[in-house]
Amino acid sequence: MTRFLQSLLASIALLAGMSGVQAQQAAQPPFATTKVEGTDNVYIFRNGGHQAMFVVTNGGVIATDPIAYGRPTGGQTYVDEIRKVTDKPIKYVIYSHHHFDHVAGGKALKDAGAIFVAHRRAKERLEVLKDPHTVIPDEAVSDKGRTITLGGTTLELTYHGLNHSDSSLVMRLPKERIIFVVDTIPVGQVPGRGMIDFHPLESEAFIQKVLAMDWDRLIPGHPGPGGRLGTKKDAQDQLALLQAASAEMKTLAQAGKCWDTAEKEFKLADYASWPGYANNLQFVARRYCGLWGRGT
Numbered sequence: 001m002t003r004f005l006q007s008l009l010a011s012i013a014l015l016a017g018m019s020g021v022q023a024q025q026a027a028q029p030p031f032a033t034t035k036v037e038g039t040d041n042v043y044i045f046r047n048g049g050h051q052a053m054f055v056v057t058n059g060g061v062i063a064t065d066p067i068a069y070g071r072p073t074g075g076q077t078y079v080d081e082i083r084k085v086t087d088k089p090i091k092y093v094i095y096s097h098h099h100f101d102h103v104a105g106g107k108a109l110k111d112a113g114a115i116f117v118a119h120r121r122a123k124e125r126l127e128v129l130k131d132p133h134t135v136i137p138d139e140a141v142s143d144k145g146r147t148i149t150l151g152g153t154t155l156e157l158t159y160h161g162l163n164h165s166d167s168s169l170v171m172r173l174p175k176e177r178i179i180f181v182v183d184t185i186p187v188g189q190v191p192g193r194g195m196i197d198f199h200p201l202e203s204e205a206f207i208q209k210v211l212a213m214d215w216d217r218l219i220p221g222h223p224g225p226g227g228r229l230g231t232k233k234d235a236q237d238q239l240a241l242l243q244a245a246s247a248e249m250k251t252l253a254q255a256g257k258c259w260d261t262a263e264k265e266f267k268l269a270d271y272a273s274w275p276g277y278a279n280n281l282q283f284v285a286r287r288y289c290g291l292w293g294r295g296t
């Protein structure tokens with residue numbers, strides 16, 4: 001892109017009140033599939049502001065989140081994108097957690113013959129909610145986790161307790177040293193509405209457990225700045241952000257300022273330049289007011 005085009009886009013984004021990340025998304029095609037650099041068979045399917053990993057093996061395809069909430073044709077688009085890469089059968093769809101923006105829209109994958117797998121809490125929750133657009137998982141993963149082996153590829157599914165949601169699985173490709181973690185560890189961004197279903201103290205412990213695992217690159221559920229993947233430094237940075245937010249709100253909350261006054265006074269100056277700061281700080285503030293101001 002020329003410098004002129006770049007600055008033109010930036011001006012348009014400013015006028016429209018968009019953040020850098022939103023402007024970047026606006027300039028992108030609606031969906032895209034990219035092969036993860038340095039791998040033979042690991043792909044990222046992006047639809048709008050959501051991402052899902054899929055792995056192509058000799059024995060078939062392991063897909064993950066359908067990411068088609070509010071996108072009626074999104075599931076079919078996912079199948080079509082996989083078909084551009086391989087004609088191998090789609091054997092599995094693994095849900096990262098139960099939130100509809102990641103798991104809705106799987107019908108086309110189900111029709112293609114995939115077995116749907118999720119943590120037991122995701123299956124239990126989805127069975128209660130009966131969302132008309134979300135396929136109920138066929139198989140539940142216990143807290144002990146599960147390893148899927150297909151066509152020479154190993155994918156480990158592990159559960160590490162509460163974090164963002166109570167049903168999040170960490171998916172790890174040991175050979176490729178890649179993990180797919182959705183929503184708990186955003187890459188280079190201030191977390192936002194996801195804080196509605198978020199367990200603050202447990203999330204810190206979760207990130208520490210993920211940091212102790214063996215991996216080099218993290219595929220996030222929402223594209224990182226410039227579409228880049230995450231590293232252990234990003235996980236460390238997100239943990240530091242949460243710890244800073246927690247400490248800042250703890251002081252305000254214990255001074256009796258939750259909700260309104262504390263939420264107005266809450267600032268994280270060190271993160272003011274991070275994407276999402278202006279729009280998302282309110283959600284971070286409210287969640288930690290809940291924790292330190294109400295004990296929730």
Ligand SMILES: [Zn+2]
Nearest residue numbers: 097099183194
């Ligand atoms: Zn979520």
